Amino acid sequence: MSLTPIRNKIDALDAQLLELLNQRAELVHEIGEIKRQNGGSVFAPDREEAVFSALVEKNAQLKGRLPASAIRAIYREIMSASYALEKGLAIAYFGPAGTYTHEAARSKFGASVSYVPQMSIPEVFGVVSRGTADFGVVPIENSTEGAVTHTLDEFMDSELKICAQILLRVEQNLLAKCPREEIKKIYSHPQSIGQCRQWLRSNFPNAEIVPDASNTRAAQRAAEEPHVAAIAGKLAAELYGLNILEASIQDSSYNTTRFLVLGPQSCPPTGRDKTSLMFAVHDKSGALLSVLEPFERLGISMSKIESRPSKRKAWEYFFFVDIEGHEQDARVVEALAELEKRTTLLKILGSYPQTA
Numbered sequence: 001m002s003l004t005p006i007r008n009k010i011d012a013l014d015a016q017l018l019e020l021l022n023q024r025a026e027l028v029h030e031i032g033e034i035k036r037q038n039g040g041s042v043f044a045p046d047r048e049e050a051v052f053s054a055l056v057e058k059n060a061q062l063k064g065r066l067p068a069s070a071i072r073a074i075y076r077e078i079m080s081a082s083y084a085l086e087k088g089l090a091i092a093y094f095g096p097a098g099t100y101t102h103e104a105a106r107s108k109f110g111a112s113v114s115y116v117p118q119m120s121i122p123e124v125f126g127v128v129s130r131g132t133a134d135f136g137v138v139p140i141e142n143s144t145e146g147a148v149t150h151t152l153d154e155f156m157d158s159e160l161k162i163c164a165q166i167l168l169r170v171e172q173n174l175l176a177k178c179p180r181e182e183i184k185k186i187y188s189h190p191q192s193i194g195q196c197r198q199w200l201r202s203n204f205p206n207a208e209i210v211p212d213a214s215n216t217r218a219a220q221r222a223a224e225e226p227h228v229a230a231i232a233g234k235l236a237a238e239l240y241g242l243n244i245l246e247a248s249i250q251d252s253s254y255n256t257t258r259f260l261v262l263g264p265q266s267c268p269p270t271g272r273d274k275t276s277l278m279f280a281v282h283d284k285s286g287a288l289l290s291v292l293e294p295f296e297r298l299g300i301s302m303s304k305i306e307s308r309p310s311k312r313k314a315w316e317y318f319f320f321v322d323i324e325g326h327e328q329d330a331r332v333v334e335a336l337a338e339l340e341k342r343t344t345l346l347k348i349l350g351s352y353p354q355t356a
Helices: 004-038 045-062 068-086 100-109 121-129 149-154 190-195 197-203 215-224 234-240 287-297 330-342
Strands: 090-094 114-118 135-142 161-169 173-176 185-188 208-211 228-232 243-246 256-263 273-280 302-309 317-324 345-353
Touching: 004 068, 045 068, 045 345, 068 100, 090 100, 090 121, 100 114, 100 135, 100 161, 100 234, 100 256, 114 121, 121 135, 121 149, 121 256, 135 149, 135 161, 149 302, 173 215, 173 234, 185 190, 185 215, 190 197, 190 208, 190 228, 215 228, 215 234, 228 234, 234 243, 273 330, 287 317, 287 330, 330 345
Parallel strands: 090 114, 090 135, 161 345, 185 208, 185 228
Antiparallel strands: 135 256, 161 256, 173 228, 173 243, 273 317, 273 345, 302 317
16 A cells, blocks of 8 residues: 555645644734733643643543543643743753753643753742742652652742642663663762662673762763763753663652642642642640641641751741642631641642642
């Protein structure tokens, strides 16, 4: 059978798609003009999630060949191009380039916006607070390593809000320019080395395993030095022109990192939300139990609780909590009113879509 007729049909469909995408871009431009006049935010996580969910559902009804993940990935880039049309978004992230935080930011905002690496988590908070960047992306917890305390500490003094979350499955990959059999030395961050220890022992028992400051620096070494490989993410391979010789070499397949998107305001309700908050309690017996009681009574699920020293007074602690629901939901409003009476400090860090 000749491929030409089929390819001609694909070319015709591509022409239609291009025309429709440009029609969509015109509408996006109109929305951008209205938002500029009204002072609205370009990035709207509630609207974005509603669009993605509707498209995935429509695709299922059509019994399309494309999986839900592909639909989301395609429209992620269409959305990214839309952000660039409305306003040149600048996204700060805990860098350098090629890290998993960079990868998480790209998975949320796509390839068409501007990315600004920052060398520390406080710097990410700082540039977004000053308006130098529109949004920031920082890690908050890892499924195997636990909470990122530097991020928690920054919320104590910051007025920024959490407006979205990103869940990224951490995949360690063997990257190199040389063939696999020529590898004599492998660089990576100590944490990544630890996550791949069994695989390295089985596959490279004679190679020199060298800890490095970051996976990004390891990828740079693999790009510049002979007989060298790196363990890093796929984005690092793309940025430094490396081949992925082996994907997903981590010993555990359940390694996921959760990231937060920081911005000047919280997200409107979507019907499936999460709220993060912090509070301090009186230094007396049963104080924490008293604070948590309204959540149980009102049937509000709590998915996380973490404590951190306040750094203001000896033996004073702040508690960070994630609960199910939006701060505007009736049950959550009632619980927070109760909380305010039972705490010495209560701060709502943000409500945002509970994306998977």
